[in-house]
Amino acid sequence: xxxxxxxxxxxxxxxxxxxxxxxxxxxxxxxxxxxxxxxxxxxxxxxxxxxxxxxxxxxxxxxxxxxxxxxxxxxxxxxxxxxxxxxxxxxxxxxxxxxxxxxxxxxxxxxxxxxxxxxxxxxxxxxxxxxxxxxxxxxxxxxxxxxxxxxxxxxxxxxxxxxxxxxxxxxxxxxxxxxxxxxxxxxxxxxxxxxxxxxxxxxxxxxxxxxxxxxxxxxxxxxxxxxxxxxxxxxxxxxxxxxxxxxxxxxxxxxxxx
Amino acid sequence: xxxxxxxxxxxxxxxxxxxxxxxxxxxxxxxxxxxxxxxxxxxxxxxxxxxxxxxxxxxxxxxxxxxxxxxxxxxxxxxxxxxxxxxxxxxxxxxxxxxxxxxxxxxxxxxxxxxxxxxxxxxxxxxxxxxxxxxxxxxxxxxxxxxxxxxxxxxx
Numbered sequence: 001x002x003x004x005x006x007x008x009x010x011x012x013x014x015x016x017x018x019x020x021x022x023x024x025x026x027x028x029x030x031x032x033x034x035x036x037x038x039x040x041x042x043x044x045x046x047x048x049x050x051x052x053x054x055x056x057x058x059x060x061x062x063x064x065x066x067x068x069x070x071x072x073x074x075x076x077x078x079x080x081x082x083x084x085x086x087x088x089x090x091x092x093x094x095x096x097x098x099x100x101x102x103x104x105x106x107x108x109x110x111x112x113x114x115x116x117x118x119x120x121x122x123x124x125x126x127x128x129x130x131x132x133x134x135x136x137x138x139x140x141x142x143x144x145x146x147x148x149x150x151x152x153x154x155x156x157x158x159x160x161x162x163x164x165x166x167x168x169x170x171x172x173x174x175x176x177x178x179x180x181x182x183x184x185x186x187x188x189x190x191x192x193x194x195x196x197x198x199x200x201x202x203x204x205x206x207x208x209x210x211x212x213x214x215x216x217x218x219x220x221x222x223x224x225x226x227x228x229x230x231x232x233x234x235x236x237x238x239x240x241x242x243x244x245x246x247x248x249x250x251x252x253x254x255x256x257x258x
Numbered sequence: 259x260x261x262x263x264x265x266x267x268x269x270x271x272x273x274x275x276x277x278x279x280x281x282x283x284x285x286x287x288x289x290x291x292x293x294x295x296x297x298x299x300x301x302x303x304x305x306x307x308x309x310x311x312x313x314x315x316x317x318x319x320x321x322x323x324x325x326x327x328x329x330x331x332x333x334x335x336x337x338x339x340x341x342x343x344x345x346x347x348x349x350x351x352x353x354x355x356x357x358x359x360x361x362x363x364x365x366x367x368x369x370x371x372x373x374x375x376x377x378x379x380x381x382x383x384x385x386x387x388x389x390x391x392x393x394x395x396x397x398x399x400x401x402x403x404x405x406x407x408x409x410x411x412x413x414x
Contacts, residue, residue, distance in 0.1 A: 005397055008390045015386055019379045024296070139372035 026135055029061030029094075038099070044187065044247070050105040057089075058097040063135030065092040072104050073127040074148070082106045082124065112248030117150060119157060121183055124148040151183030151217070153248070159241050159255055162197070164233075172230045174206065176239065179221040182214040189214040191245030195224045196252070199234040234258070275329070282328035286321045293317045312354050319346060337395035344388035351380040 038054030059065055068089040074082045083106035092098050104126075111117050126148050131141035160177035167173040174197060182189045190213045197205040208226025236258030242251030297313070323343040330336050358374030 002397065005390070005393050008386070008393060012383070012386045012390050015383050019376075019383055022379075023376060137375040139370075141370045142367050144367045 025062055026138065029063050030134065032060040033065070034058040034060065042186070044108065047107060047109060048105050049108050049186070050103055053102045053104065054099055055102055056097060056099045057092050059092045059094055062094050064094055066090065066133040066136055068092065068100075068132045069130070070100075070102050071129045071131075072102070074104070074106055075125050075127070077122060077125075082110060108247055111150075112153075112250070115250070117152065118154045118248070118250055119152050121152050121155060122150045124150055149185070151185050153182050153184040153187070153189045153245075154243060154250070155181040155183040157243075157253075159195075159239070159253065162239065162257055167227050170230055171227050172233065174208070174226050174228055175223050176208070176225075177221070177223045178210075178241070179219070180214075181219045182216060185216050187247055188216060189220070189243075189245050189247070191243065193222075193224055194242040194244060194251075195226060196240040196242075197226060197228060197237065198240070199232055199237040200258075201234070203232055205229065205232050205237070278329055278331060281331075282325045285328050286325045289317070289321050289324050293321075316350055316354075319350070334395070334398060337391055337398055340391035340394065341388060344384045344391055347384040347387070348381050351377055351384070355380075 034056075036056040036058070038056065041052040041054075043050045043052065055070070057065065057068070070087045071084070072086075073084050076082065083104060085102065085104050087100055087102040089098065089100055116122070124147070126146050127143065128146070129141065129143040131139070133139050157180040158178065160179075163175045163177075164172045165175065176195055178193055180189075192209045192211055194207065194209040196207050199205055205228035206226040208224045210222055210224045212220055212222060214220040236256070239255045239257060240252035241255065242253075243249070244251075320343075323339060323346070327336055327339045327343070330339060355373050355377045358372060358377040360371045360373060362369055
């Protein structure tokens, strides 16, 4: 009995020494991992707004990081999903560092086609999650939420009542004041504001445009001018307002006059 | 059983207990020093999941077992304490590792660590210890029985 008992004792001792050595080195090794975030790069095209976030994983530990999966999800206040992006890295070996670029992209049109986002400030929620397999034996993950403020590019858009002045004996100049505040921290509103004036018989009286270049967090006040045939002007009618920019198109906004 | 009353009395006399007591204190002190050294590695995890409390409870229990085991060394109680210790370790790890998957929240960040591998290793190690303690107990009883038989044979 003594020999197997002694063998079992030694086996138990070795087992615990190895298990504790693995546990201690895993814990210590995990403290040697450094994660840094680089400066995010923003890029937008006509269709897409993309934020590239450089993430530097400095694995100074003794074990590899495998199956690294970073996922971001953007939803609005009604939980409508705007974007889901994932970045996957198969392995970061020990004593290595790696810079990965996680792209968060969303379709601008999806946002700006919703009038509520053009005219009202709001908040989006960014859900971020990271899952990885540390040392191939410890799956680890974390999830976090953050709020992204959305500033309306046409906040408080106002088109005033048209004012008429004489252009010549047969035509009138119509002045239509417009104003808004570009609350967007992300982009300028650069484009044209176009108006189409109709009389009560739905005849087009005139079209006028004005160019606007409104940087982020600035106000715009201007007026659109157009020349109309005085004989066709009626007491009542409609003015259609269109906003056409690099980032989005909106319209028509219908204003009844008279 | 094979153990005579005189043997039992001899095991728990003041003379026999004093060296055991000091040895037990010495071994417990070594465990405590190891705990102090090891706790340096756990600083980054303090604040998570009542970690410090659970770790301290474990170390205190372990020290108690080391102390008691040394105090009752050479008796049947040594093996019984060893069996209880093995079972305690299994129950402790199963409890603190929450069946292996730990979820906790730190400043609005939800963290998940899957420690099922370690749970399996610790349980396996404890069961090995449990098996060893059971075998030691059987061996101890067997030896005592043999001693008694030899004593009976000689007396014939």
